[in-house]
Amino acid sequence: xxxxxxxxxxxxxRFGDFTAVDTISFQVEKGEIFGFLGANGAGKTTAxxxxxxxxxxTEGQGFVAGFDINTQAEKIKKNxxxxxxxxxxxxxxxxxxxxxxxxxxxxxxxxxxSEKTEDILAELRLFEVAKKPVRELPLGWKQRLSFAIxxxxxxxxxxLDEPTGGVDPHVRRQFWETIYQQANxxxxxxxxxxxxxxxxxxxxxxxxxxGKIAALxxxxxxxxxxxxxxxxxxxxxxxxxx
Amino acid sequence: MKILAYLIQKEFIQIFRNKAxxxxxxxxxxxxxxxxxxxxxxxxxxxxxxxxxxxxxAQSRLLTRKISANDRFSLVAATLSDYEAQEIMQANKxxxxxxxxxxxxRDFLSGAKPRLxxxxxxxxxxxxxxxxxxxxxIIGSFNGELMSEIKQTNxxxxxxxxxxxSRNWYNPELKYTHFMAPGILAELTALxxxxxxxxxxxxxxxxxxxxxxxxxxxxxxxxxxxxxVPFLCLGVVLLIVGLSASKLIFDIPIRGNIxxxxxxxxxxxxxxxxxxxxxxxxxxxxxxxxxxxxFFILIFVLMCxxxxxxxxxxxxxxxxxxxxxxAHFISVSRKVLMKGSGLADIRMExxxxxxxxxxxxGLAVWSYKKQS
Numbered sequence: 327x328x329x330x331x332x333x334x335x336x337x338x339x340r341f342g343d344f345t346a347v348d349t350i351s352f353q354v355e356k357g358e359i360f361g362f363l364g365a366n367g368a369g370k371t372t373a374x375x376x377x378x379x380x381x382x383x384t385e386g387q388g389f390v391a392g393f394d395i396n397t398q399a400e401k402i403k404k405n406x407x408x409x410x411x412x413x414x415x416x417x418x419x420x421x422x423x424x425x426x427x428x429x430x431x432x433x434x435x436x437x438x439x440s441e442k443t444e445d446i447l448a449e450l451r452l453f454e455v456a457k458k459p460v461r462e463l464p465l466g467w468k469q470r471l472s473f474a475i476x477x478x479x480x481x482x483x484x485x486l487d488e489p490t491g492g493v494d495p496h497v498r499r500q501f502w503e504t505i506y507q508q509a510n511x512x513x514x515x516x517x518x519x520x521x522x523x524x525x526x527x528x529x530x531x532x533x534x535x536x537g538k539i540a541a542l543x544x545x546x547x548x549x550x551x552x553x554x555x556x557x558x559x560x561x562x563x564x565x566x567x568x
Numbered sequence: 569m570k571i572l573a574y575l576i577q578k579e580f581i582q583i584f585r586n587k588a589x590x591x592x593x594x595x596x597x598x599x600x601x602x603x604x605x606x607x608x609x610x611x612x613x614x615x616x617x618x619x620x621x622x623x624x625x626a627q628s629r630l631l632t633r634k635i636s637a638n639d640r641f642s643l644v645a646a647t648l649s650d651y652e653a654q655e656i657m658q659a660n661k662x663x664x665x666x667x668x669x670x671x672x673x674r675d676f677l678s679g680a681k682p683r684l685x686x687x688x689x690x691x692x693x694x695x696x697x698x699x700x701x702x703x704x705x706i707i708g709s710f711n712g713e714l715m716s717e718i719k720q721t722n723x724x725x726x727x728x729x730x731x732x733x734s735r736n737w738y739n740p741e742l743k744y745t746h747f748m749a750p751g752i753l754a755e756l757t758a759l760x761x762x763x764x765x766x767x768x769x770x771x772x773x774x775x776x777x778x779x780x781x782x783x784x785x786x787x788x789x790x791x792x793x794x795x796x797v798p799f800l801c802l803g804v805v806l807l808i809v810g811l812s813a814s815k816l817i818f819d820i821p822i823r824g825n826i827x828x829x830x831x832x833x834x835x836x837x838x839x840x841x842x843x844x845x846x847x848x849x850x851x852x853x854x855x856x857x858x859x860x861x862x863f864f865i866l867i868f869v870l871m872c873x874x875x876x877x878x879x880x881x882x883x884x885x886x887x888x889x890x891x892x893x894x895a896h897f898i899s900v901s902r903k904v905l906m907k908g909s910g911l912a913d914i915r916m917e918x919x920x921x922x923x924x925x926x927x928x929x930g931l932a933v934w935s936y937k938k939q940s
Contacts, residue, residue: 378783381940399939403785414780418585419578430574431784 331514337386348537361528407476411488417461432479466497522558575794615699625673750901753810765844803837823908842928
């Protein structure tokens with residue numbers, strides 16, 4: 327049970343007659359960068375929300391960080407970080423205040439919070455804007471700060487929901503470099519995206535179509551399997567089949 | 569406990585950083601207090617009157633003078649024609665027509681009991697009933713004076729006069745603002761805090777920060793309490809500002825223990841805030857929250873005893889004032905401020921409000937879902 331960071335069996339979520347996530351099963355190894363791909367509305371956000379304890383599964387089993395998603399959602403929350411697509415910083419609080427607040431509600435000690443604050447400011451080179459409200463930062467900075475804050479309590483697994491929406495490719499690359507750093511440090515990264523070029527950066531990729539996992543493998547294997555040059559092509563072929 | 573402190577700290581930073589907040593909790597209430605306490609008056613003044621005097625005698629003129637000398641009445645016209653008087657009422661220019669019949673004086677002196685008629689424009693029910701009440705009492709006293717002057721031995725002793733001397737306790741000068749200001753203060757405090765608290769959580773839902781909080785291992789009661797405490801402090805500030813303003817501007821009496829008002833006020837604010845938080849749990853947008861909050865506020869305000877006495881509501885409606893925290897607040901503030909009541913006199917209000925506080929906040933914690 328505890329060898330995998332995430333293990334899911336037959337996970338399903340229905341909203342009335344509509345089945346948003348249809349009996350999906352997969353495993354994510356520790357330290358892996360796992361890409362969760364799919365078109366808008368394919369069900370990837372819904373699936374992720376079940377993993378992080380924001381949404382109760384209609385059916386199915388799942389373990390995240392060794393805890394049951396059906397019964398131990400609050401325990402899972404201690405061991406995971408989450409960065410949503412509407413990055414959830416308080417715009418009217420300063421960079422420092424945001425770090426302190428999230429550190430505080432994760433129950434970090436005062437000295438640990440100041441340590442973490444120094445670390446994050448140094449790593450993201452944000453010392454000059456530490457006392458500025460977050461709303462004044464450029465989008466790319468906000469995203470990296472948001473990512474750093476989602477790991478303020480040093481979780482084993484970090485869930486990123488379309489973390490790089492709305493920024494240019496250069497900034498996206500920078501963001502992915504920080505993701506690699508975290509993976510190298512042993513953290514498991516679970517990332518949803520609809521940028522197919524980002525899929526290439528992942529260790530393994532699952533592609534969701536209409537609530538089901540249509541393909542799951544390393545990017546190279548997938549390209550071979552679908553006889554394609556890029557992940558973009560793989561994705562288009564999959565979408566057409568269904 | 570430490571987690572709670574961080575939540576409260578963050579809320580206070582946001583409140584103080586919000587430029588609209590300070591005027592909202594100081595200037596607005598004072599303006600409303602001044603405006604409403606003076607204007608929202610149930611007193612009936614300026615009752616417009618038309619007299620149709622067909623008698624033209626010394627007595628009928630005396631009666632007319634007596635009525636128009638009263639500052640509640642203003643004589644709009646004196647006419648001889650019923651038709652003309654009705655036209656004036658039709659044009660909404662008068663509230664009451666008083667008809668003095670021919671031979672009024674003669675009949676009166678001969679003991680034939682002449683009949684006066686008043687026609688009341690009841691479109692504005694309050695103006696009509698209260699106005700005609702005033703008029704009847706003036707006519708009654710006129711009647712009494714006249715009879716004691718005439719001293720017709722036989723029937724004047726039969727109709728011996730009973731004089732009622734009434735004194736107004738607790739508000740001897742019947743100052744309307746003394747009566748209204750504490751009530752309006754209670755209303756303002758409840759209104760502002762309910763809206764601020766309801767909007768606050770919904771705003772977090774709209775911008776998405778609530779989701780980030782929901783993925784932390786924070787407890788539901790911690791979150792709700794973290795929202796409650798800062799707004800409770802705001803409410804107390806509001807009470808202090810409002811009470812000081814009422815004292816300075818209207819010189820309202822503070823006969824009871826001011827501490828009692830604040831202790832009760834805190835319980836009441838907790839109840840009201842609980843309702844605000846409860847509303848916010850069911851609203852996805854700020855519009856929805858405002859809409860639902862106004863639904864409650866309107867009922868609370870109109871049924872709190874501020875504008876219409878609770879005793880004169882139908883029985884079923886009186887029961888509806890029990891879950892209305894505002895009704896209890898107004899009752900308490902009037903009792904303590906004007907009568908100097910102690911804890912024993914307001915124990916029922918205390919009991920009901922405490923129950924409401926537990927009910928609303930319990931429901932707010934229960935209905936706050938970290939997981940959907």
